Every structure is written in C-alpha cells, then in structure tokens.
Amino acid sequence: MNDQSNKWIGKRTIRPDGVDKVTGRACYAADNSMPGMIWAKVLRSPHPHAKIRSINTAKAEALPGVKAVATAKDFVEFPIDTAVPLGIQDMRWMARNMLAHERVLFHGHPVAAVAATTAEIAAEACKLIEVDYEVLPWAVEIDDAIAPDATPLFDHIQFEGKPSNIAGKLEHKKGDIDAGFAEADVIIERSFTTRPVHQGYIEPHACTVSVAADGSTTIWSSSQGQFMVRAMTAYLTGIPQSDIRAIPAEIGGGFGGKTIVYLEPVATILSRKSGRPVKMVMSREEVMRATGPTSGAKMTVRIGAKKDGTLVAGHGIFYLQAGCFPGSPIRGAAGCSFTPYAIPNVLSTGYDVVCNRSKVAAYRAPGAPIGAYGVECVLDEVAQAIGMDPLEMRLKNIAHDGTKAVHGPVFQSIGFAQTIEAALKSEHYKTKLTGKFQGRGVANGWWFNAGGESSAQVNITEDGNVVVTTGHPDIGGSRASIANITAELLGIDYDRVSVLIGDTATIGFSNLTGGSRVLFASAMVVTESTEKVIEQLKQRAAKIWGIDASAVVWENGEARPSGEHTGNFPTMTLAELGAKANETGGPIGAGSQQNTTGAECGFATHICDVEVDVDLGTVTILRYTCVQDVGKAIHPAYVEGQMQGGVAQGIGWALNEEYIYDKQGRVDNPSFLDYRMPVCSDLPMLDTIMVEIPNPKHPQGVRGVGEAPLVPGPAAVCNAVSNALGIRFHDLPLSPPRIVAAIDANMKQAAE
Amino acid sequence: MAKIHVTTTINGDPTEFLCDPAESMLDALRGPLGLTGAKEGCGTGDCGACSITVDGRLVCSCLMLAAEAEGHEIATIEGMAQGEKLHPLQQKFLELAALQCGICTPGVLVAAKSLLERNPDPSETEVRYWLAGNLCRCTGYDKIVRAVMETAAEMREAAR
Numbered sequence: 001m002n003d004q005s006n007k008w009i010g011k012r013t014i015r016p017d018g019v020d021k022v023t024g025r026a027c028y029a030a031d032n033s034m035p036g037m038i039w040a041k042v043l044r045s046p047h048p049h050a051k052i053r054s055i056n057t058a059k060a061e062a063l064p065g066v067k068a069v070a071t072a073k074d075f076v077e078f079p080i081d082t083a084v085p086l087g088i089q090d091m092r093w094m095a096r097n098m099l100a101h102e103r104v105l106f107h108g109h110p111v112a113a114v115a116a117t118t119a120e121i122a123a124e125a126c127k128l129i130e131v132d133y134e135v136l137p138w139a140v141e142i143d144d145a146i147a148p149d150a151t152p153l154f155d156h157i158q159f160e161g162k163p164s165n166i167a168g169k170l171e172h173k174k175g176d177i178d179a180g181f182a183e184a185d186v187i188i189e190r191s192f193t194t195r196p197v198h199q200g201y202i203e204p205h206a207c208t209v210s211v212a213a214d215g216s217t218t219i220w221s222s223s224q225g226q227f228m229v230r231a232m233t234a235y236l237t238g239i240p241q242s243d244i245r246a247i248p249a250e251i252g253g254g255f256g257g258k259t260i261v262y263l264e265p266v267a268t269i270l271s272r273k274s275g276r277p278v279k280m281v282m283s284r285e286e287v288m289r290a291t292g293p294t295s296g297a298k299m300t301v302r303i304g305a306k307k308d309g310t311l312v313a314g315h316g317i318f319y320l321q322a323g324c325f326p327g328s329p330i331r332g333a334a335g336c337s338f339t340p341y342a343i344p345n346v347l348s349t350g351y352d353v354v355c356n357r358s359k360v361a362a363y364r365a366p367g368a369p370i371g372a373y374g375v376e377c378v379l380d381e382v383a384q385a386i387g388m389d390p391l392e393m394r395l396k397n398i399a400h401d402g403t404k405a406v407h408g409p410v411f412q413s414i415g416f417a418q419t420i421e422a423a424l425k426s427e428h429y430k431t432k433l434t435g436k437f438q439g440r441g442v443a444n445g446w447w448f449n450a451g452g453e454s455s456a457q458v459n460i461t462e463d464g465n466v467v468v469t470t471g472h473p474d475i476g477g478s479r480a481s482i483a484n485i486t487a488e489l490l491g492i493d494y495d496r497v498s499v500l501i502g503d504t505a506t507i508g509f510s511n512l513t514g515g516s517r518v519l520f521a522s523a524m525v526v527t528e529s530t531e532k533v534i535e536q537l538k539q540r541a542a543k544i545w546g547i548d549a550s551a552v553v554w555e556n557g558e559a560r561p562s563g564e565h566t567g568n569f570p571t572m573t574l575a576e577l578g579a580k581a582n583e584t585g586g587p588i589g590a591g592s593q594q595n596t597t598g599a600e601c602g603f604a605t606h607i608c609d610v611e612v613d614v615d616l617g618t619v620t621i622l623r624y625t626c627v628q629d630v631g632k633a634i635h636p637a638y639v640e641g642q643m644q645g646g647v648a649q650g651i652g653w654a655l656n657e658e659y660i661y662d663k664q665g666r667v668d669n670p671s672f673l674d675y676r677m678p679v680c681s682d683l684p685m686l687d688t689i690m691v692e693i694p695n696p697k698h699p700q701g702v703r704g705v706g707e708a709p710l711v712p713g714p715a716a717v718c719n720a721v722s723n724a725l726g727i728r729f730h731d732l733p734l735s736p737p738r739i740v741a742a743i744d745a746n747m748k749q750a751a752e
Numbered sequence: 753m754a755k756i757h758v759t760t761t762i763n764g765d766p767t768e769f770l771c772d773p774a775e776s777m778l779d780a781l782r783g784p785l786g787l788t789g790a791k792e793g794c795g796t797g798d799c800g801a802c803s804i805t806v807d808g809r810l811v812c813s814c815l816m817l818a819a820e821a822e823g824h825e826i827a828t829i830e831g832m833a834q835g836e837k838l839h840p841l842q843q844k845f846l847e848l849a850a851l852q853c854g855i856c857t858p859g860v861l862v863a864a865k866s867l868l869e870r871n872p873d874p875s876e877t878e879v880r881y882w883l884a885g886n887l888c889r890c891t892g893y894d895k896i897v898r899a900v901m902e903t904a905a906e907m908r909e910a911a912r
Contacts, residue, residue: 014846021854022842024789024829028855031788200889202793202801203855252791252855253889284794476852476890637849641891645852648892672798672887680893681877681884 008488009700012637015480016499017250029206029222029249034277037208038067040115040270041122041280043129044290045104048356048665049138049151052100052111052131059128060114065121068273069129070266071112072099076238081156084235087228087512089260091235093325097359098236098265104133105153105324106356107666108289110262115270115278138356138665139165142298142319145355153324153354167326168352170334172406180313180345184304188381191300192374194714194732195658196321198293199363200649200677203252204284205291209267210277215239217268219246224258224473225512230504236265237272244268247503248473251513255649256362257292259514288670293659294363294370295320295328301337301374305382309393313345314338318371320352323359328352332367332447335407336711337375340416340446340603341397346406356665362514364646365447365707369653369714373732376443376715381728390719391429391442391605395420415629415693416603420444422691423605428625437612438622439724445604445711449704450515451596455508456525458486458533459589464575466490468526469502471510472518476645476706477638481519482526484634485700489530491557492574508593516704519634520599520695525592527699532590540577540584545569598697602708604628606647606716612724614743617736619655619721625687631695631703643709644686650713652678658733760821762787763831771818778802780818781828789829789858793887800886803859803866804828810866812885829858832865840910841865841903850899852890860886864900872908876901 020026057069078084078092080102085091095101100109112129116122139145145165152163159166181187207221217239223229226246234241251258263280271278282291297320304313316337322328330350338346348371383390398416405411423429423442433440457469468486472478479499487494511517534554541559542549545568553562558571581588609622626643633639656676662668669675694701714732721739722728727746731738755770762785771780778795781787781804790813793799797812804813805827806820832839841864844850851857860883867874867882874882879900880893888896 012847012849015849017854018846018851019838019842021851021857022838022845022861023833024787024858026854027788028791030792031782201853201855202799202887202889203791203853204793250855251853252793253853255889281792284796284799477849635849637895638852641849641852641895644892644894645890646892649889671796672794673796677887677889678892679884679887680897681880683880683893685876685897686892686894 006488008484008494009634010636011484013480013484013494013635015477016483017474017479026250028203028252029220030281032208032220032249034208034210037277037279038115038117038274039119039122040113040267040278041119041126042110043112043126045100045107045109045111047104047133047135048107048140049136050104050133051136052103053134054132055112056130057112060125063121063125063128065117066114066125067117067276068115068270069112070269070273072101074269075099075236075265080154086231086235090327093327093359094232094260095236097325098262106358108358110290113266113270115274140355140357140661140665142321142353142355145353165354166351167322167354168330170330170350172334172346172348174406175345177313177315177345177347181304183312185307186382186385187302187304188378188385189300189302190378190730191298192377192730194297194370194373196293196296196357197653197657198288198675199255199257201253201255201257204282204287205262206281207263207267208277208279209264209271211268211271215243217244219244219264219268220249221264222249222251222258224251224254224475224514226473226504227471227509228259228512229261229264232261233265233268237268239268245503245505248501251473251475254475255364256366256514259362259512262291284672285670288675289667290358292361292363294366295322295360297321297333297370299374301378303378303382305386307386309386309388309396311341311343311397314343316348316371316374318350320350320367320370321357321360322352322354323357324354325359326352326354328360329367332365333371336368336446337371339405339407340399340444342399342403343397348406364649364710368445368447368711369650372443372445372711373714373718376712377718380719391420391424394444413600413693413696414603415691418693419603419605419627419629419691422689423607423627426607426625426627426689428607428623428687433609435611437614437724439610439720439722441608441716441719441723443606443712443715443719445708447516447602447708447711449599449602450517451521451599452511452517453595454510454521454525455591455593456522456529457507457589457591458526458529460533460574460578462578462581464573464578465496466498468497468499469507470522470526471502471507472513472522473501475513476642477635478518478522480638481634482522485523485526486530489527490534490574491555508591516602516706517599520698520702520704521596523700523702524596524698525594528592529590533588536588536590537574537577540580540588541572543584544572544580598695600695600697600703602629602704604708604712606712608716608720610717610720610724612721612739617739619734619739621651621684623684625689626709627689627691628705628708629693629703630690630705632692632701633690634700634702636690639690639705640688642705643688646709647686647713648678648683650710651683651717654714654717654732654734656733656735756819758819758822760824760826762826763828773819775818776814777816777818777821778813781813787828787830791855791858793855800863801856801859803862803886805862805866808869810863829862832861839865840907841900844899844903848895848899850891850895856886856888860888860896868904868907872904874904
C-alpha cells in the first residue's frame with residue numbers, strides 16, 4: 001500500500017467508542033443489571049493446601065433470601081488424570097480452579113458459591129457453609145515445592161519417575177553449548193529470581209448471567225474473548241455452546257489476565273438453579289488472592305562471548321511457578337530469551353512448577369520478560385567484561401532475515417537491527433548521564449505474536465454508511481484502527497464507519513484478544529470483507545449503467561466507469577448505491593472468516609536512565625525510551641500507548657510489584673495500597689520511537705505491538721540501577737529495602 | 753435495619769434516595785441512582801476510579817457513606833459534559849488517545865477537572881502528584897498528563 005496516498009491509515013483519529021468512555025456511559029461488566037437480578041458470593045479456602053472431606057451447605061440454603069448454592073458437584077466432572085485441552089488451557093484444571101474438587105490448593109481457592117437476594121445475604125450465607133478440611137503441608141516458593149520432602153499437589157503428576165511438583169519440562173536446543181563455551185573468551189553465569197506480579201487491570205472480574213427456563217443462557221461479562229467465555233462455560237456446565245450467548249461488555253483492562261473464566265460458569269449454574277439472573281463482582285482482594293498473576297521464577301543464565309563481542313554460546317535454565325495447576329509460561333521464558341540473537345549454540349530449558357498459589361494467568365508476552373530479564377542482565381555484564389557498548393554488542397549479534405531461531409522458525413522481514421540502530425542514533429542514547437548515582441540500562445525483548453481465528457462482517461446501510469462488526473473485545477483502541485482501515489479501503493470519511501464488537505450469536509468465531517493478534521487478524525478479515533463489498537458495489541453500478549462489472553473501478557468512495565465507458569456515466573457514490581441496493585440486488589454486505597497466519601514477531605529495545613537515592617533506596621526513572629518494530633502503525637497514538645503502557649508495567653515489575661506471603665501461606669498485600677503499581681508521580685514522560693518495518697504477509701503491514709514492549713523492561717531498569725550503583729542486582733523487585741541492603745553489604749565488603 | 757432518607761444535589765439536580773446506613777456513596781450512585789460512570793476498582797480508596805466531587809472537593813466515593821451526601825452538592829462524570837458539548841478535558845483525552853481500556857478514565861477526568869479548577873496553570877509535577885491517586889494500568893500516564901497540560905493551556909487561552 002502506498003503510504004503517500006493514505007488518507008486514514010496512520011492518522012490519529014478519534015476512537016468510535018471514545019465519547020462513551022469519557023462521559024461514563026460505556027457499559028463495563030459490573031455496570032450491567034437486570035430486572036429480578038440476585039447476587040452471588042464465593043466461599044474461599046482458609047488454607048493454602050487441604051483435602052476436602054465434606055461440604056455441608058444446609059444451613060446456608062436455609063438462610064432467608066438465599067436462592068441457590070453451588071459446589072463442584074453441580075458442574076461437569078473431569079477426571080484429574082485426563083487432559084481436556086481447550087486452546088492452551090486444560091478444562092480439568094479450569095474446573096478445579098473455578099471451584100475446588102478434591103483439594104483446596106491455595107488460600108482463597110473457591111470452595112462454594114451462594115446466590116441470594118442481596119450481596120450481603122450471599123456473603124452471610126457463605127459463612128454458614130461447613131467445610132471439613134484435612135490440612136496438608138504446603139509450599140508457595142519454587143525451592144520449597146521441588147524439595148525432596150515437599151508434599152505433591154497432585155498424586156498423578158510425576159517427574160523423572162517420582163511424584164513431583166515439577167509438572168512439565170520444555171527444552172530448546174541449537175548447536176552444541178559445550179563446544180560453544182569452549183570457544184568463549186568471556187563466560188558470565190548468574191542466577192536470578194523474579195517475583196509473581198499481577199496483571200493489575202483496574203476492573204475486577206464481573207458478570208451477569210441469565211438462564212431461561214428452556215436453558216438458553218445469556219452471559220454479560222468482561223473478558224478478552226466472548227467465544228472463550230462461551231466455550232469454557234459450555235465445557236464446565238455441560239450446556240451446549242449453541243444455547244449460550246456471551247455478550248462482551250467493555251473491558252477494563254486484561255493484559256492476559258482475562259483470557260480464562262473464574263465467575264461465568266458459577267453464575268450460570270446459580271442462575272439455572274435459582275431461575276433468576278445472577279450477578280457476580282469480585283472485590284479487589286479476591287482479584288489479588290485468586291486470579292492471575294504471572295509466574296515468579298528462578299533461573300540461571302550463562303553466556304559465552306569472544307573478545308570481539310561475538311556471542312558463541314548461551315545456556316538458560318528457567319523454573320517458573322505455575323501456581324496450583326500446571327501451565328506456567330515456560331515457552332515464553334525458555335523460548336523467547338535467546339531468540340533475538342544469532343547465537344550458534346544455545347540450550348534453553350524451562351520447568352513448570354506447581355505450588356500452593358493461585359493459578360497463573362497469561363500476562364502480556366507470558367514468560368518472556370522473565371527469560372529476557374536473566375539473559376539481558378547477563379549480556380550487560382558480558383559487554384562490560386569485554387569493554388563494549390552494550391547496544392553495539394547486541395547489534396553485532398542480532399538475528400537478521402534468514403537467522404534460524406532457537407525454537408525453530410527462520411526469521412523473515414524482521415526489524416531487529418533497525419530497531420537497535422534507531423536506539424543507538426536516538427538523542428536519548430547520545431546524551432550522556434552526568435549525575436551522581438545515575439545510571440543507564442538497555443535491554444531487548446522479543447515476542448512471538450499470534451494470528452489465529454477471526455471473523456468480520458461489513459455491511460452498507462441503506463443511507464450509504466458502513467457498519468463493521470468484529471469478534472474481539474476492544475481493549476486499547478482497536479476499533480479506531482479498524483475504522484481507519486475500512487475508511488481507507490472504501491475511500492470514505494472515517495466518521496461514516498461504525499465499528500461494533502459482536503457477541504457470540506451475531507459474529508463468527510473469533511479467538512481471544514491476546515497474543516498481540518487483534519489488529520493483525522481483524523484487519524485481515526475486515527480487509528477481505530471490505531474488498532468483497534467493493535466488488536458488490538462495482539457490480540451494482542455496472543447493473544445500473546448496463547455495462548460489465550469489470551469496466552467499473554472504485555475510487556475515492558465512488559464507482560466510476562472505465563475503459564471504453566470512461567466518462568459515459570456520472571460516478572455513483574456509496575450513498576447513491578446504498579439507496580439503490582433494493583432495486584439492484586438487495587442488501588450490500590460481506591463477511592470473512594479466516595484462520596490467519598503470517599503474524600511476524602515483535603521486537604523492542606529499551607533505554608532507561610535512573611537515579612538512585614542511596615539513603616532511601618528509591619529509584620527515580622529519569623528518562624525512558626522504547627524503540628520498537630511496529631510493522632505499520634495504523635493508529636500511531638494507540639501504538640505509542642501500547643508501548644508506553646508496556647514500559648510502565650515493566651518499571652513496576654522491576655521496582656516494586658511483588659506478591660508477599662505471610663507465614664500461613666496467605667497473600668499479605670492483596671490491595672492496591674500494598675501491591676505497589678506505578679502511579680502517575682512515579683513516572684516521567686515515556687518516549688517512543690516507532691520503527692516501521694511492514695509485515696509483508698499482511699495487507700496493511702501490521703505486526704502485533706501489544707506485548708513486546710513489556711519484555712525488555714525489567715532488565716533495562718535493573719541494568720540501569722546496576723550501572724548507577726556499580727552493584728549487580730539479580731533479584732526483583734528492586735524495592736527500597738533490597739537496594740539499601742545491597743548498598744550496605746557493598747560498603748561493608750569494601751570496608752573489610 | 754431501616755433505610756436512611758437522603759436529600760442531596762447530584763450534577764445540579766435535586767435528588768432524593770434511600771440507603772442502608774453502611775452503604776457507600778459509590779454503591780448508592782451505581783445502584784439506586786443508576787449512575788455507573790464512577791467505577792469500583794478497589795473499594796479502599798487506592799485507585800481513584802470512583803472519584804466524584806462533594807461541594808467541589810475531590811473524594812473517593814467508595815470511602816464516603818451515602819448518608820453523608822445529605823445537603824451537599826455531588827458532581828460525577830455524568831455531569832461533566834454539557835449536553836452534547838464535551839468538557840475540554842474530555843475532548844482532549846479523545847484527541848490525544850489518553851485512554852485505552854477506559855475504566856479509570858471517568859475518575860481521572862473528574863480528578864483533572866478538580867485540579868484545573870484550583871490551579872489553571874499546573875506544572876507537570878503538579879499534575880502528576882494530583883493524579884497520583886488515580887491508577888491507570890494501560891497508558892503509563894504519558895498521554896493523560898499531556899492531555900491535562902494541553903487542556904489547561906487552551907482553557908487559559910480561552911479565558912483571556
């Protein structure tokens with residue numbers, strides 16, 4: 001597509017859903033109510049690990065106002081030793097995460113749920129449920145969970161022939177690392193830990209579900225995929241998908257954390273039992289105790305290099321907490337960390353460790369920031385050891401088109417080198433830091449990016465405007481980009497395009513809003529639909545003019561006769577053709593459903609400047625630049641927004657965010673006061689440099705942009721702090737107590 | 753327990769409602785009053801998504817009892833635009849893409865309007881500290897701060 005001619009692609013248009021969102025009218029999950037609606041609350045485990053001997057709900061059921069009580073017995077039973085895969089999830093785990101079956105596996109694990117006429121009565125009734133527990137030993141940390149005397153969470157899971165909390169292993173191998181390290185002049189090996197961090201969406205999970213007497217079920221909820229909600233609810237309740245209509249509410253943030261269900265199937269069963277619509281809304285404390293987060297990890301990374309900076313070998317061992325069910329993102333940690341580099345010899349191994357924490361959920365490039373943290377911190381030390389600029393050393397080793405990645409694929413059309421070159425040339429990187437206890441860190445990050453299933457329908461209204469329906473919840477402005485593309489293709493004003501998110505009954509199957517896939521995939525189906533519509537419009541004009549459709553061109557929003565017919569008929573606008581639709585063949589509209597492929601990977605380079613207060617241990621971010629290969633920025637402001645948001649989350653992960661557990665295995669900081677996400681006064685302006693290397697496999701050149709900008713963040717910040725103090729840090733977060741302790745230890749060591 | 757009868761003003765309209773003694777202003781707004789623009793992100797006054805003003809003072813409505821509205825003037829996000837005419841802050845947030853998911857946006861706008869009423873010419877640092885009680889997980893605050901600063905500049909220009 002010729003950039004010069006673009007009227008809407010690349011423009012900072014006002015999002016179609018914007019006015020509703022700045023006036024408070026937009027309807028998020030908890031904003032929905034129904035006549036006759038009742039409220040449900042969840043009883044949660046007081047123990048981090050226990051067998052459930054029995055549950056007695058009689059007293060709760062007898063409480064006036066209570067309309068229904070649900071336990072695991074009310075749901076489809078999945079044997080614990082048989083996988084039930086749905087996408088990357090397993091429904092036997094999803095069922096047990098939603099409501100505990102044989103055991104409770106973390107403090108806060110749902111055990112039962114009550115629906116009553118008020119939320120207060122439902123909460124009161126929960127207290128009347130009697131659960132007989134056999135308390136078991138528990139482990140929340142990786143080392144405790146994999147210790148020889150640890151109590152396995154599952155009887156059937158074995159590792160190397162023995163019952164174990166190591167639930168899985170993944171290995172990526174390329175070349176021969178022993179031979180590689182033998183060639184190295186410098187070898188650096190370090191061990192690191194990262195803590196679990198929550199996705200931190202401001203909107204708690206919520207839903208309203210109504211099950212009619214005939215079983216037809218309507219779900220209003222906030223999720224990253226209404227089709228995921230439908231499918232998981234169908235699996236867990238046994239209701240056929242065709243009887244479930246899942247309506248996507250506006251979503252108040254997800255970042256991966258809303259790619260699974262917690263509430264919808266529970267509300268469905270309670271609604272079916274009570275005959276009333278049921279609303280459930282989590283409290284923030286429930287969100288923090290029992291949803292997400294992403295894994296905490298421990299890892300050891302070893303990298304070997306020649307004196308000239310050529311990387312010759314890389315070895316990574318990554319242990320990730322899965323929480324209480326298998327499925328930590330080891331693929332992201334072990335698979336992404338070495339990937340940006342053309343290292344001939346790599347061995348990268350990930351271990352999936354279950355422990356008595358809430359089940360992890362996806363978080364923005366799941367696992368990748370963890371692996372990148374280890375690798376990018378070691379790379380920094382390697383550059384330091386051989387006396388090379390850390391970005392120049394990375395550039396020297398970067399993957400190019402044709403490089404085979406450690407996890408298999410051969411790169412095509414990537415902008416890694418261009419991204420690093422842009423960082424090197426940036427005014428930020430050229431400006432030297434001069435202050436005391438100031439430091440600069442850099443890091444790279446890589447992410448797979450996804451394609452997958454999407455559907456769209458493009459309809460021309462009778463007055464010649466356009467309604468586009470897609471199947472992906474709009475989590476960060478995707479409607480605006482879709483409107484840009486549609487207006488561009490049709491050659492009409494942006495304001496004439498409406499973009500709606502369809503529910504599961506009104507649009508074809510569309511996979512999750514996740515994997516940085518939404519604009520990539522929806523642009524493909526919207527483009528195909530719009531092209532079909534343009535063909536129809538040409539046919540309609542041809543019919544009116546009595547000429548062949550091949551002699552009609554569509555230009556600037558009008559049909560025009562061409563070739564021998566040029567100038568023989570006045571052009572016809574979309575409005576004129578829309579008005580004549582009835583007499584020229586009926587409604588004008590077309591859909592497309594695809595399993596999209598060709599989502600090229602994402603790559604980002606971050607530059608971070610910090611200043612450390614050595615007395616207080618606080619870190620101030622002085623300046624931050626995110627450079628990223630964004631393919632083609634369809635709506636640059638929302639691309640920048642993705643980059644800036646990713647940066648802020650990376651800073652939070654690096655500096656303050658962590659789950660703290662007490663001695664009883666309970667989360668000790670389940671609030672936004674104690675779980676410290678970055679606030680406005682913590683951050684400076686966040687600079688962005690968009691490097692546009694269009695994806696040749698996409699009609700508009702789109703490349704996913706949502707996840708890559710989180711990946712380098714923790715490493716870039718850690719490298720900056722290390723640089724500021726001359727002390728290497730290996731454990732996140734770099735919170736004030738940890739920094740003060742490191743400075744004290746360093747001074748003590750110097751004095752000795 | 754008997755409900756409490758409250759007489760108040762919401763977005764300029766005389767309003768009466770009944771509430772439980774323990775009911776928060778946020779629950780009253782979102783429930784019987786049908787004003788769901790204020791959001792509950794935390795319920796503990798940490799996220800600012802429920803921001804409203806009471807007699808012009810910025811408060812977290814989750815920390816205020818509904819009964820405390822008696823005799824006071826409440827303003828919520830629903831009262832910020834004048835009919836179809838958006839407040840300059842609302843317009844600027846749209847132009848600069850200062851929202852992504854939008855859940856924090858009502859609270860941020862109410863807080864920012866409250867800032868500009870007190871300080872029409874805030875520094876970046878003043879904006880950042882005033883909005884430090886409004887969590888946003890999507891934007892990294894960059895475009896929010898820019899939108900507030902630019903709006904302030906335009907409103908000063910318009911007032912000259």
